[in-house]
Amino acid sequence: DSGVTQTPKHLITATGQRVTLRCSPRSGDLSVYWYQQSLDQGLQFLIQYYNGEERAKGNILERFSAQQFPDLHSELNLSSLELGDSALYFCASTRTGERETQYFGPGTRLLVL
């Protein structure tokens, strides 16, 4: 158990809908990362937050957004969902956000029908 929690574990929704994925980092970690794992794109970095502020951005679609709250949990919002958004979404956390090992949560499996 990495100490990173993600909810829900599974999510099934329809095209055009909006969903929110939630992540709680390990106790004391200030930085949260989001990754998407899909069959065609592999594991890709989406976005990083550090202590409430956006730190780095990867291949995140404009339909996707994220935020980190004062209690350090983070949410990834996916809107106008398409079939291709079906994937496993991982959250990871580190203490400072730099040069550290990322510990991953169990992931949220999203299926868009």
Place this chain on the structure above:
Amino acid sequence: AQKVTQAQTEISVVEKEDVTLDCVYETRDTTYYLFWYKQPPSGELVFLIRRNSFDEQNEISGRYSWNFQKSTSSFNFTITASQVVDSAVYFCALSEADNAGNMLTFGGGTRLMVKP
């Protein structure tokens, strides 16, 4: 730009065989970090090891060992006397110290199947 290549998409071995998973990376930075993660059938990503670019010492942890060679930009992972529980997808990843953040670039993964 950083890149990680795991040329072996799938490897199948019989229990107790040794197996090596290859990882080749590309980076322009002199300071960087390399990682291996394991993804068992249950889906979670489990951290195995981290090396920094200044430490080329090989590492052994039980049946696992890692061979880091800067001259060939490789960070290979060997499992000795494989077991069925080793069946998983293994990912090699790279993080450059000069990144604004700490993002990981993953290879495509190698699916290891260990048969009894």
